[in-house]
Amino acid sequence: MGTMDISSILLCLSLMGWIRMVSSTHAECSIIHHLQKQENECMLEMNKHRGQHPSSSNQTAGCAIEWDGVSCWPWALVGETVSVSCPLPLQHHNLPHVLIWRNCTSQGWSRPSVSYYRACFHDESSIEEDDTADQEYFALVKLMYSVGYGVSLGSLCVAVLIFLTFRRLLCTRTYIHLNLFSTFILRGVAVFVKDAVLFEDKTLDHCTVSTVGCKVAVTFFQYCVLANFFWLLVEGLFLQTLLIFSFANKRTFFWWYTFIGWGTPSVTIVIWTLLQSQYNNLGCWDDLDSALWWIIKTPILISVFVNFIVFVNISRIIVMKTKTPDSSGGDKPLCRRLAKSTLLLIPLFGVHYIVFALFPEHVGIKARLLFELVLGSFQGFIVALLYCFLNAEVQNEIRKAVSRCRTQTEGNNFNMVVTQDFTA
Known part of the structure; x- marks a missing residue:
């Protein structure tokens, strides 16, 4: 997955962080925890697959299991197409379902057919404008x-x-x-x-x-x-x-x-x-x-x-x-x-x-x-x-209190004047 796609997802998460920052909790934490759980499961699957198929690390045998930061792509043969959907916590129920697919080639996994940001939020320009307004x-x-x-x-x-x-x-x-x-x-x-x-x-x-x-x-x-x-x-x-x-x-x-x-x-x-x-x-x-x-x-x-x-x-x-x-x-x-x-x-x-x-x-x-x-x-x-x-x-x-202070000050000034006149 490209750097721009990762940064777009993080931008969305940071917006959610702003929302919860001012209300003392974190909405994006559920998303991060979900991704961490998926990553751990993907790592376990990788280790399991390597133990069962030691030779599968050879790229000519196919494409290895890969964690791209959002989704876990399973092992696939060369020429096979694999698709995943937008992660569940990022899905919008009122938007149509979009699949993200990649081809397994002799050179490894191809780039995703569509960015996660576009697949999850569809209209990048309007989302970015809303993000800016909401952050402000x-x-x-x-x-x-x-x-x-x-x-x-x-x-x-x-x-x-x-x-x-x-x-x-x-x-x-x-x-x-x-x-x-x-x-x-x-x-x-x-x-x-x-x-x-x-x-x-x-x-x-x-x-x-x-x-x-x-x-x-x-x-x-x-x-x-x-x-x-x-x-x-x-x-x-x-x-x-x-x-x-x-x-x-x-x-x-x-x-x-x-x-x-x-x-x-x-x-x-x-x-x-x-x-x-x-x-x-x-x-x-x-x-x-x-x-x-x-x-x-x-x-x-x-x-x-x-x-x-x-x-x-x-x-x-x-x-x-x-x-x-x-x-x-x-x-x-x-x-x-x-x-x-x-x-x-x-x-x-x-x-x-x-x-x-x-x-x-x-x-x-x-x-x-x-x-x-x-x-x-x-x-x-x-x-x-x-x-x-x-x-x-x-x-x-x-x-x-102000009246007493004023009276006391005036009395002190009067006593000072009298003392000066007496000693003159």
């Missing part, structure tokens, strides 16, 4: 979510610093906010670590590499994603608790929420890690086609659907409380103040995830990447904006 799109998505996570990391670190600086802001509600901020920070860091470990080296075959480092990076990433979803769930549950139980012991609830937010992901990841190492210890543990992926995906889907139900219930409770004539006047401002930011946040992490949760992974991949990766990358920034920068209590504390 996925590169743009990767750039956008990298910028988004960078902005989120910066804003969340500032928000955490603000809450820790102004100790009077700390309460059960802000402790939950800080835990949520922490999961967004960890998630952003995990994304950059995973991309650096898995995709920084372009020459590395990430489909076959299987190191402790890449497995740790993927495991850490999955844990951060789980923790992030469950602390988003905790935010909704906590608001619902405040609206239903006005005089509840918030400290007791906080420990339960801590177990939900950190404990549930920890237990899930431990189970997933043990099963992965025992039954599917291949690659970097980032194969979303594995059945073990449901150990992680199921809790995430449950948290998303529960959060959506909580959102609907919170909306109902707030409407009832604000419209009830005999509700205490102190409760209404509290309900509105506490609910405002969360009501704005819950649709962000609930509605669009539910929409895509109902479809398979391969459906609407461009829209899915746009919503789940690009929008999700800026989610930490929006959380910091709603819960910290636009929070009235935080703004009041900052104004007081």
